[in-house]
Amino acid sequence: MTRSPLRVEHASDWTVVTLDRPEVRNAIDQATVDALHTVCADLEHEPRTLIVTGSGGIFASGADIAELRVRRAADARRAINQAVFMRVRxxxxPVIAALDGYALGGGAELAYAADIRIATPSVKIGNPETGLGIMAAAGATWRLPAxxxxxxxxxMLLTGRILDADEALSWGLVSALHPADELLAAAHALAxxxxxxxxxxxxxxKQxxxxEPLDQPALVNELQAELFESPEKIRRMTAFLERRAR
Structure with a gap:
């Protein structure tokens, strides 16, 4: 029986996905992509915060090079990793990426698809794809500039520079650093x-x-209008005013 490339844990408010291919440093292969699509389908049906992390002190060392080497033009046009990372995004x-060790290539692009990224002091993150004769094509070219x-x-993308933890924090690529044994607890605290x-x-x-920034004002107005009419807004604001009056 083939072992799943992901470990998935559910609770009422969150789902934790752990990339679990330690023999290849959690490289993202087709089976991982398929499993991520299954997780996304579940979270689209029953929305919960998603925490993505990796096993064995590594987030993901990249896409699976053995698979990439045999892919051809038709595979590139199928946008295999790009499509699932867009679905995650x-x-x-919200999606929280908890990064430890290597987060390279496709692993970095999965992290870029998250809304919040936290890491350990041993994280190494970046995109060395051009050194392998390909591009970072699963979201880095538009998410990383943002x-x-x-x-x-x-x-980063033109030189293949890999950032260490302090650089990733100072550049705003991650929002906080935590010891490895506290990383998942910190992700849960955010959730x-x-x-x-x-x-x-x-x-x-999140929507x-x-x-796009130019489209945000009109959308904000419409969504805020809905929230202004919601019973939950009345309940929460009433509770706030009652607490303040005590």
């Missing part, structure tokens, strides 16, 4: 903070964050 609720700015993204907020307001905020 578009999930209704995260770290065009100049820094260009340097718990998200869960305390109104789920619909959270979903709408706006993923919208």
């Amino acid at each position: 578009a999930l209704p609720m 995260i770290v700015g065009e100049a820094r993204a260009a340097e 718990d903070r998200i869960a305390r907020n109104d789920p619909l307001a959270t979903r709408y905020t 706006v964050l993923q919208t």
